[in-house]
Amino acid sequence: MTNILITGVGGQGIVLASKLIAGTAMKKNIPVMSAETIGMAQKGGSVQSYLRLGKGAYSAMFPRGSADLLLAFEPGEAVRMLPWLKKNGTAVVNTHAIMPTTASLSGASYSGEEMIAYLKERVENLILVDGDAACRALGSPRALNMVLLGAAVSSGALPFTVDEVDEVMRVSVREAFRDLNSRALRYQ
């Protein structure tokens, strides 16, 4: 059984990343279940997608300490959900912080650097991705989810290859985004 927790802020493209992991698993005849935050929480809030690949579980909502992979689209959200990561689990984390509206109002500073420092101290298998730089290099802010998914797959934390994910992506998204997504999945 492989447990995956994807986390970030509403609107970052987490749902598509989750769908592609599920779709690729299905294609390889691996049973899959998932659970997502939908509704009021989506509006600028923290969002999560839980995925379980393989047999033997009843609920997609796995407990703390059992994620093999934590795929975080935002460093503060990575820290928030870190208790879900297994010891020796892999964390793939975007270093670009998203400032919440509340921080702007209170004048509190939040840069994400303190989050990265905290993660570095605690996570052995930590893969940091500068999502902002990647999107600039690829020429689109929409590429972020594929860049992070590509990094997660390349880390070996998922039971499939980038080519297998790519194949599923190409039949799941509109033609206009296919080539950008293919390049993003392979961005290193």
Place this chain on the structure above:
Amino acid sequence: MHTEFLMGNAAIARGAIASGLNLIAGYPGTPSTEVLETAAKSRPDGLYVEWSVNEKAALELAAGASYAGARTMVTMKQVGLNVASDPLMSLAYIGVKGGMVILVADDPGPISSQTEQDTRTFAAYSKLPCFDPSTVQEAYEMIQDAYAYSEKYHTPVLFRPTTRICHAYASIEVKDEAEFAVNTPEGFVKDSTKWVIFPKLSRNAHEMIAKREPVLSADFSGYSKNRIADSSGLPSRNLALASHGASFAYTMDALSLLDAEGISQAKCLEVLKISTPYPFPEELGLKFLQAHDEVLCIEELDPVIERELTYIAGKHHLNVTIRGKLTGDVTPAGENSTESVAEAIRKLLSGAGDSALSAASAATGNDNPPALPVRPPVLCAGCPHRASFYAVKQAMKGKKAVFCGDIGCYTLGNAMPLDMVDTCLCMGAGLNIAQGINRIEPDTTAFAFVGDSTFFASAITGVVNAVYNQAEMVLVVLDNSTTAMTGHQPHPGTGRTMMGEIVAKIDIESVLRGIGVKTVETVNPLELSAAVETVKRVAKEPGVKAVIFRSPCAVLVKPEKPAVIDPEKCINCKRCVRELGCPGLVISEGKVQIESALCTGCMLCSQVCPTQAIGKGGQKE
């Protein structure tokens, strides 16, 4: 059969279609909305799909169709059942000809609802059979069983998944089209002794229902989805568990978790799974209780199973202890989780877990994390509701006023810095609450904010009430031409139907004038000074008066170029941030910046800026 990766709500819709569904109607509400949307998307020939004006209308529509022999479904969230409860209670006596499933999605937590009410309790109150699925696969199969029971007993049945079933996804086995049932409705056969509710009919129906209850209970004791999940080890006499819905899944996962922790008794716990809470499968419950000394009930929302088992134990003089919410062993409110269930079981097996390593302690990141950013839900960047609330706030500055809110995205107008929602109760309540406050406090200008979909669903009667009873109030209709909160469903003001037709819109202004509201002004809230002046002018009028703020939902229109800040003009007063709280405005390195990925170019902030430092994007180049 073939395998598909489906959302729970999609699985329910697909299961209903496989049962020969002829008509589906509902009103949107999280977490139920995707059931009807899936039915509309994969609509077979002969299926009629409708977003009705509210849940009561949807239920009555489906009842009529079922009288005529159609297989029908009504969809709503749990609070929607309160709206539909009037026809529901009577329909329970009348019954149906074609199979009818009332899908009511419950929301433990609550995650996006006003209440933690339990439709299983409503089932017992209305005396309607109720189905409660545990997984996506089970929901797909159980909805088909629900139609079979509905037609076997000529009664509408309730089907109540919870959020974690509705919004879960799983790869499940589904039927191919060739395997689908087909239902050809016979048509309505007149019979006033059957379809017209009268005291005599009601008395007889009540007796019939009372006699049916034990028959259904016995039938359900043999229903395969009510069962005792065997323990992998030798069953323990001392302790056993009883559960339902998503909590059953947590319970099974908790037993695996405890086993992995080295608590060997976890292997010996049997689990009674109740999929039909009403009528309760009493024989099955009795058999289970007779085999155990203590039973822990793991439930979300009401302690339905716990009360039923306690009743059976008393009725049969069994020496068994029933534990659960009523005994403080399970949390009385909110959701369960695999961890909370494991903890409740661990406590009862006390002593066993002493040397075991709990999974939580093996987790990383439990030690003093840095202060985490707080992310409460907020109105989207460019949302016209922000502008509407701000305009009213400016217009009423320094005056005594109360702002009654309602259900929709605009409930988020309560957040700082807008702080413009003083009350929120239920769909359409704001109008009448505003009247009530003004009756007791006549010097307060009472405002009621209502969205366009909520206006049609349940606010029109409030306007009639206000006008006829000579109330003093300002009605503010926030018309963004959609049902935004639940994912942009059409309503009578949009001119679209779920059958894909383009139809005449029902005009809110004409409705208000028709009721007798003399002053009705429509204004674009994003034109701030005009909006403020309109509110000031209208609020001075006597009686019931209305402002319609009309501007489309920011998510539905193509955004304009993001605004730009001229660094030479910006004095960094942060007035835009403090006044509006828009996610498109951030402070980075001490300076106000436009978050260009979010900004829709609505330009509200430019109208708040004292130095005209914010301009339209794309002009300079």
